[in-house]
Each structure stands twice: as structure tokens, then as C-alpha cells.
Amino acid sequence: MAVNLPELGSLLPVRGVRLGVGQAAIKRPGRDDLVVLLLDAGSTAGAVFTRSAFRAAPVQIAEAVTGRGGVRALVINSGNANAATGDPGLEDAQRICAAVGSAAKIDAAAVMPFSTGVIGQRLPVERMAAAVPAAVAAAESSGVAWERAARAIMTTDTAPKALSRQVELDGTTVTITGMAKGAGMIKPDMATMLAYVCTDACVDAACLRALTREVADASFNRITIDGDTSTNDSFVVIATGRAGHAPIRSADDAAYPVLARALTEVAQELAQRIVRDGEGATKFVTVRVSGGASESECLSVAYTVAESPLVKTAVFAGDPNWGRFCMAIGRAGLDALDTAGVSLRLDEVQVARGGMIAPEYREEDGAAVMARDEFEVHIELGRGDAEAVVWTSDLSYEYVRINAEYRT
Numbered sequence: 001m002a003v004n005l006p007e008l009g010s011l012l013p014v015r016g017v018r019l020g021v022g023q024a025a026i027k028r029p030g031r032d033d034l035v036v037l038l039l040d041a042g043s044t045a046g047a048v049f050t051r052s053a054f055r056a057a058p059v060q061i062a063e064a065v066t067g068r069g070g071v072r073a074l075v076i077n078s079g080n081a082n083a084a085t086g087d088p089g090l091e092d093a094q095r096i097c098a099a100v101g102s103a104a105k106i107d108a109a110a111v112m113p114f115s116t117g118v119i120g121q122r123l124p125v126e127r128m129a130a131a132v133p134a135a136v137a138a139a140e141s142s143g144v145a146w147e148r149a150a151r152a153i154m155t156t157d158t159a160p161k162a163l164s165r166q167v168e169l170d171g172t173t174v175t176i177t178g179m180a181k182g183a184g185m186i187k188p189d190m191a192t193m194l195a196y197v198c199t200d201a202c203v204d205a206a207c208l209r210a211l212t213r214e215v216a217d218a219s220f221n222r223i224t225i226d227g228d229t230s231t232n233d234s235f236v237v238i239a240t241g242r243a244g245h246a247p248i249r250s251a252d253d254a255a256y257p258v259l260a261r262a263l264t265e266v267a268q269e270l271a272q273r274i275v276r277d278g279e280g281a282t283k284f285v286t287v288r289v290s291g292g293a294s295e296s297e298c299l300s301v302a303y304t305v306a307e308s309p310l311v312k313t314a315v316f317a318g319d320p321n322w323g324r325f326c327m328a329i330g331r332a333g334l335d336a337l338d339t340a341g342v343s344l345r346l347d348e349v350q351v352a353r354g355g356m357i358a359p360e361y362r363e364e365d366g367a368a369v370m371a372r373d374e375f376e377v378h379i380e381l382g383r384g385d386a387e388a389v390v391w392t393s394d395l396s397y398e399y400v401r402i403n404a405e406y407r408t
Contacts, residue, residue: 002158002237002277003393005282008150012164014177015200016040016240019149020139022131026124027079027117032152034128034133037196038104043240044205045071045112046212050233056083057090058113059232061097065112066236069205069399071111074195074236075100075132078153078181081114082123092123097130097387103136116181116194116232141241143177148217150179153194155403157181161273165261169255174201176262180220180270182277193274194239195220196234197266201259202247203239210251211260211364219267222307223391225278226399232338237263266382276390280398283315287390291381297334298388301379312395322352322368329379336340341382346377 004050022034047066049059065071075096080216081091093113095194101108143164150160162179178197203211211329218236241247248255276284292298305311314321325344330337339355346369350358369375 003281005159005273005276008147008162009158010164011146012160012166012177013141013143013146013200014139014240015240015242016043017198018139019139019145020137021145021148021152022135023155024128024131025078026077026122026128032148033078034135034150035076035149036100036104036139037076037137037149037198038136039072039074039238040240040242041072043071043238044208045202045235045236046071046208046210047126048213048216049238050230052233054084056081056115056229056232056289058082058091058115059087059234060090061093062112062114064233064323065110066209068109068385070110071238072106073100073104074112074114074196075154076114077116077123077128078107078155079117080115080121080123081117081119081230081232084122084124089120092163095125096123096128096132097134100136102136105148112236114194114232114234114289115262117152119231119404146179150181151360153179153181153344153374155181155268156279158277161270161277163269165265165266169201169243169258172243172245173242174199174245174259178266178270179191180274182274193220193230193233193235195267195270196238197236197263198240198264200240200242202241202243202245203259204247204249207238207251207256208239208250211256211263212246214260215263218264219271221272222389223275224303225275225281225393226307226395227327235267237296246269269393272391275393278393278399279402280396280400281393282373282396283394283397285315285377285392285394286374287392288376288378288387289381290378290387291383292386292388293384295386295388298386299390301329301332301334301381304328304389305377305379306390306392312392315370316394316396318367318370320346320351320363320370322357325377325379326352326355338383339383341380343380345378347372375406
């Protein structure tokens with residue numbers, strides 16, 4: 001039921017990255033559910049993770065590996081989140097890392113684990129460990145391997161999400177390929193959202209960590225499907241350095257903004273594909289809030305509107321109900337908001353001005369916009385120059401069915 005979700009398209013191999021896929025029957029037999037990414041020595045990593053108090057065991061381990069540096073592999077499973085599993089969950093994740101280390105002949109402490117799926121259940125460690133050697137042995141760098149990996153990490157996603165870009169840095173062609181999964185429990189706070197972007201660019205480790213945060217804040221931290229943050233949210237950027245250009249060491253380097261822009265474009269497209277594939281989604285909506293005193297208050301309004309069940313059900317119904325929008329704006333927590341400065345547009349249609357329905361507004365015009373698969377809600381606060389954008393979806397009957405039947 002995805003909303004204009006693009007076809008996967010051709011995916012490009014990234015020098016220094018090999019991917020292998022296996023079947024461990026984690027949730028059900030007969031499907032790929034285990035992915036191993038093997039990285040050349042010297043690769044650097046940046047990552048951001050969920051802030052949930054119930055941060056999953058693999059998140060805790062992956063964050064520690066990122067901090068130490070020297071990452072050599074990622075291992076990802078779908079079907080089970082290994083979250084809310086306490087110390088046994090940590091031990092399970094460490095055993096999977098050890099299996100990868102043994103099969104790939106690398107230090108297990110250089111393996112970052114990731115899991116997605118049902119929360120509160122132990123991993124089937126024996127089956128997973130048994131599937132690791134074949135996945136490692138089959139690892140290759142092709143676009144086909146990326147596509148298979150993107151499918152293997154899916155849970156309630158209806159289709160895989162991955163894409164590639166190339167840019168020139170210092171006269172050298174640099175490749176970026178990324179994949180992501182997520183369709184529900186989506187509001188990254190850095191859902192079950194996992195995203196991995198790899199490049200053969202040469203980037204200093206400290207610089208890449210800062211760049212990853214910058215990219216996340218412009219992409220995966222700007223989406224919401226249902227407002228629920230997962231225990232497992234992770235976004236990782238890997239730079240293998242195989243492109244061979246002069247290393248990027250800081251934001252002052254000439255190549256930094258070129259790479260930052262390309263990484264952000266890839267991450268934004270992946271983030272938007274997650275929203276387009278939101279559980280039960282029939283609409284893809286851009287919520288733009290401008291005229292704020294700060295970006296943070298614009299984001300507060302944007303997220304309050306985007307996550308309001310009453311707004312989202314109105315969007316599903318195609319009902320341009322100004323009352324639901326002004327309700328959400330009003331409860332966003334802005335200090336001393338003068339409602340006389342608030343206006344609202346649905347694409348080209350002016351719905352409200354000065355905190356009231358615009359005199360020229362016609363209900364049928366608003367309904368025509370909201371009947372579209374995609375449209376923008378533009379809120380003007382009239383109290384400053386700041387702006388923020390959030391991407392969201394509607395709330396349908398199908399969302400309720402999918403989540404009601406999630407474990408059955």
C-alpha cells in the first residue's frame with residue numbers, strides 16, 4: 001500500500017564493502033533474514049542510535065564498537081529485535097559477533113551487531129551462528145548483493161529501500177550506496193528503523209562521526225509515521241577510504257560540503273521511502289513550518305501536527321479540517337504564540353490567514369488537494385525567520401490491522 005515508492009533501480013558496488021546474506025529461520029523458515037557486511041581494514045564509521053531507555057542489546061554493543069574505531073563488519077538480522085532481553089540479550093549479540101569474527105577471520109570486537117523485529121524475545125542464537133559461515137563465504141560487492149541485503153532486513157516493509165549515487169571529489173569518482181528498512185514504529189530520535197550508507201570516500205573518523213550526525217538531523221530525524229521511537233533505531237555511515245583521494249579531515253576541507261550534500265541526498269531519499277512505505281499509508285505529506293523564532297519550535301509544531309491522530313485520520317479521509325490543524329498547532333507548546341500570526345496552506349490553496357479561515361477559501365479546493373497522493377501542509381507562524389520540514393503519512397484502517405496482527 002506504499003505511496004509512490006520508487007523502483008529499486010540499479011545499485012552500485014562500493015569498493016571495500018562485501019555483503020553476504022543467509023537464512024536462519026529467525027521468525028519463519030525459507031527467507032533471507034541475516035546479513036553480513038564485511039569492510040576493508042582502515043574503514044571508518046559514524047553512527048547515531050536510539051535514545052530509548054530500552055536500547056536494544058545490539059545497539060549498546062554497536063555504539064561501543066563505533067567509539068573504539070576499527071570496525072571490520074556489520075551483522076544484521078530481521079525478525080527479532082533482541083530488545084528488552086537484559087544481560088542474556090547482550091550475551092546473545094556477542095555470540096553472533098563472535099561467529100562473524102571466526103568466519104571472517106577478524107576480531108569479534110570489531111563487529112557491529114544490529115537487530116530488528118519483535119521486541120522482548122531472545123534470539124535463536126544457534127540457528128543464526130550456524131547461518132553465519134555461509135553468509136560470510138558468499139559475500140560479494142555487487143549491486144545484486146546490496147539488493148538481496150536490502151530485502152533481507154525488511155520486516156513489515158512492502159519493498160526494499162536502497163539507492164546509489166556518485167560524486168566527484170578531488171577529481172576522483174566516489175560511490176555512495178545505502179539501504180534502509182522501516183515502515184512502522186517510526187520516529188527516529190537521534191523506529192524500527194535501520195539505515196546503512198557506505199561510501200569509498202576517504203574520511204577521518206572524527207570528521208565522519210560529526211558528518212553522520214549532520215546527515216541524520218536532515219533526514220532520518222525528520223520523519224514520523226506514528227510517533228513511536230523504537231528500541232533499535234540505528235543509522236550508520238561507513239567510509240572505506242578506497243577511493244584514494246586526499247582524506248577529508250574537517251568541515252573546512254573543500255570536499256566536505258560536496259560529500260555532505262551527496263550523503264544527505266541519499267539519506268533523505270531513503271528516509272522518505274520509509275514514510276512512503278509506512279504501514280497502511282495512502283498519503284505522503286510534507287509538513288513545512290516557517291516563520292518560527294527557532295528551528296526547534298518549528299520542529300515542535302511540525303511533529304505535533306504530523307503525529308496528531310486527528311490530523312492523520314483527516315488526511316486519510318481527505319478532509320481539510322482547519323479545526324484539527326489549529327488544534328495541533330495550539331498544543332505544540334510554543335511560548336506566547338500569537339494565533340493572529342498563524343496561516344495555513346495546503347499546496348497552493350490558502351486555508352487560513354490571521355488565525356482564521358481565509359475569506360477566499362473554498363472547502364472543495366482544500367479537499368481537492370488532500371485527495372492527492374502527495375501534498376504539502378505549510379504552516380506560517382509569523383514570529384521569526386526559522387523553518388523546518390518533516391515528512392509523514394496518514395493513519396488508515398490498514399495501519400491498525402497490521403499492528404493488531406503483528407505477532408500472529
